[in-house]
Amino acid sequence: MAQDSRFERSGVPDVPAKIEIRGLGRTFKKRGTNEPFHALSGFNLTVQAGEFVTVVGPSGCGKSTLLDILVGLAKADEGQILIDGKPISAPSLDRGIVLQGYALFPWRSVRKNIEFGLEIKRTPKRERAEIVAHFIKLVGLEGFENHYPYELSGGMQQRVAIARALAYDPEALFMDEPFAAVDAQTRETMQDELLSIWEKTNKTVIFVTHSIEEAVGLADRVAVVSKSPGRIKEVIDVGLPRPRRVSQVRDTTDFNIITHRVRELLQDKEPVRAREITSTVNVSEAIAEEAMI
Numbered sequence: 344m345a346q347d348s349r350f351e352r353s354g355v356p357d358v359p360a361k362i363e364i365r366g367l368g369r370t371f372k373k374r375g376t377n378e379p380f381h382a383l384s385g386f387n388l389t390v391q392a393g394e395f396v397t398v399v400g401p402s403g404c405g406k407s408t409l410l411d412i413l414v415g416l417a418k419a420d421e422g423q424i425l426i427d428g429k430p431i432s433a434p435s436l437d438r439g440i441v442l443q444g445y446a447l448f449p450w451r452s453v454r455k456n457i458e459f460g461l462e463i464k465r466t467p468k469r470e471r472a473e474i475v476a477h478f479i480k481l482v483g484l485e486g487f488e489n490h491y492p493y494e495l496s497g498g499m500q501q502r503v504a505i506a507r508a509l510a511y512d513p514e515a516l517f518m519d520e521p522f523a524a525v526d527a528q529t530r531e532t533m534q535d536e537l538l539s540i541w542e543k544t545n546k547t548v549i550f551v552t553h554s555i556e557e558a559v560g561l562a563d564r565v566a567v568v569s570k571s572p573g574r575i576k577e578v579i580d581v582g583l584p585r586p587r588r589v590s591q592v593r594d595t596t597d598f599n600i601i602t603h604r605v606r607e608l609l610q611d612k613e614p615v616r617a618r619e620i621t622s623t624v625n626v627s628e629a630i631a632e633e634a635m636i
């Protein structure tokens with residue numbers, strides 16, 4: 344308990360975690376009153392460099408509030424965020440964000456959208472062109488450099504948004520339900536594309552979603568958040584093999600066991616006893632039983 348969580352899992356005593364969220368709290372006023380509303384309270388999470396962590400929780404549990412604080416768009420009332428062991432305060436381009444709407448600039452071409460952060464950082468023009476070319480290739484948008492967002496499918500726009508966030512080499516990628524607005528089939532394709540991009544970049548990712556399947560399919564670890572005040576209920580190691588594609592693991596027994604466990608946590612249920620999850624049949628029964636409730 345007394346162990347400094349910065350050193351948790353890293354195995355190297357003097358390397359701090361990539362991201363450490365300590366005791367984060369954010370309080371709003373209830374609409375039309377002076378009463379406080381605790382959107383986040385005592386929120387702790389440690390993420391190691393290169394990890395893909397998903398944060399799953401019901402609507403309104405404070406996920407977007409958490410990401411806004413992480414990227415510096417909002418301030419916490421309590422607690423601290425450390426990146427590489429150093430506290431952060433102001434917003435910074437060092438923290439790449441991909442939001443639910445793609446938030447692309449409609450008047451900028453694909454190339455110009457991806458170049459945006461580099462312009463702000465005053466990266467020299469030649470270097471900019473090289474970086475943009477690299478990320479266009481990485482996300483598979485060669486040939487579309489001069490297209491405008493309205494000429495692209497939703498999936499392609501999302502890839503531009505990811506490339507734009509990655510192009511200025513952020514400390515980490517923070518994603519707030521980026522696939523919430525797309526249909527189920529496109530969503531699965533995009534989840535797999537994101538994994539393939541992530542495998543090539545080794546970026547640390549914090550990905551927020553309310554979909555249990557998405558959270559488990561993508562993550563190394565799933566942070567399960569309770570409804571307000573939002574705080575971590577449990578962090579679950581996923582342990583499904585890498586490189587991974589959500590489309591390939593989603594029908595496996597291990598995937599079902601983990602999603603079942605996350606669902607129980609979100610429903611405040613006691614875990615299924617160990618002997619009950621040793622066979623596929625029992626897990627399926629447990630899931631079927633739950634589906635009938």
Ligand SMILES: Nc1ncnc2c1ncn2[C@@H]1O[C@H](COP(=O)(O)OP(=O)(O)O)[C@@H](O)[C@H]1O
Pocket residue numbers: 371372382400401402403404405406407408409571
């Ligand atoms: N600026 C704000 N003023 C008042 N209440 C807010 C504000 N932003 C968020 N909230 C409330 O805080 C809670 C958490 O919101 P949010 O972080 O958007 O949740 P999530 O992203 O998990 O759906 C919600 O109940 C929401 O109504």
Ligand SMILES: [Mg+2]
Pocket residue numbers: 406407408519
């Ligand atoms: Mg949200």
